Amino acid sequence: MNTILPTLQLEPSPQSWQQALQDLIKKPSELAELLNLSPEQLSQEAAEQFEVRVTRHFASLMEPGNPNDPLLLQVLPGIAETIKAEGYSSEPLMESDQFNPRPGVIHKYKGRLLLMASNQCAINCRYCFRRHFPYQDHHLGRKQWLEAVDYIAQDHSLSEVILSGGDPLSQSDKQLSWLAEQLKDIPHIKRLRIHSRLPVVLPSRVDEKLLSWLNSEHLQTSMVLHINHPQEISTELRHACKRLKDADVRLFNQSVLLKGINDNSGILAELSEALFESHIQPYYLHQLDKVQGAAHFQVEDEDARRLYYELRAELPGYLVPLLTQEIPGKAAKTPIV
Ligand code: SF4
Structure with a gap:
């Protein structure tokens, strides 16, 4: 199709x-x-x-x-x-209370930590679980970034830093490469991961300067994109992904299962095929985080499981993303099949 x-x-x-x-x-x-x-x-x-x-x-x-x-x-x-929906809240994952050891740092999972490298996105997705997040309280300057780097240096159980946001690629290359430079001398940090939707919604972000920084990056670098529908995969995005791959950046994708948008196994199969053609590995298919204002996007677990099994029947295993749900307080994403 x-x-x-x-x-x-x-x-x-x-x-x-x-x-x-x-x-x-x-x-x-x-x-x-x-x-x-x-x-x-x-x-x-x-x-x-x-x-x-x-x-x-x-x-x-x-x-x-x-x-x-x-x-x-x-x-x-x-x-x-x-419309207010029961069971939906302004902070569905309760991140800012429990897992926020420093401003802009979310340390929830073992071995990796999330650094909010930016407080804005290029697009606002209406279902975003951070739509009520107080980004203004988490705006980091270099002083706070250095405090975060210090926290990372002290914790030897960490091996990966995830740049998130907002969208970290809305920061300048100069800021990002400065931040990565600070991580370079921490021996236990081996990997850098960038969670971004910018290459999808603004493929020109993948320009010479970004590629030259990524090319010179000594940490193993991966990028997790966020694409929900095959219509988002433009010629420009394909080109950007090829350039990222050539810069030795491994590409993954996470999608959110959204009612009326991609809750159809044919669309999800088409998405996986198009991702793979664009050098992107399908990674996660997330059940919606129950954020207030997004209840109309919710797909019931039973329907999500049915879609997942239909997808498995249609595609080879390596093209089937893991269907998961983020449960507050759990130390990892929870598969729901
Ligand atoms: S790009 Fe990501 S963080 Fe930004 S609004 Fe969309 S889902 Fe939220």
């Missing part, structure tokens, strides 16, 4: 990735206008609760006039977000 759709000409003449980040679509009305949508499909209240942020590249992959476009639904502020 191929997803070939007419695309919009929303990308202006070539911009640097920094300029593109300054030129995000932030007004719901602009998004509606660009995509020929009726304004009633947007909720101003939802947009006030969680800001709209969409790159022009990501918008260019959407089908104009289609209110159910699977990429649009990931970024469109809808009325369903404003």
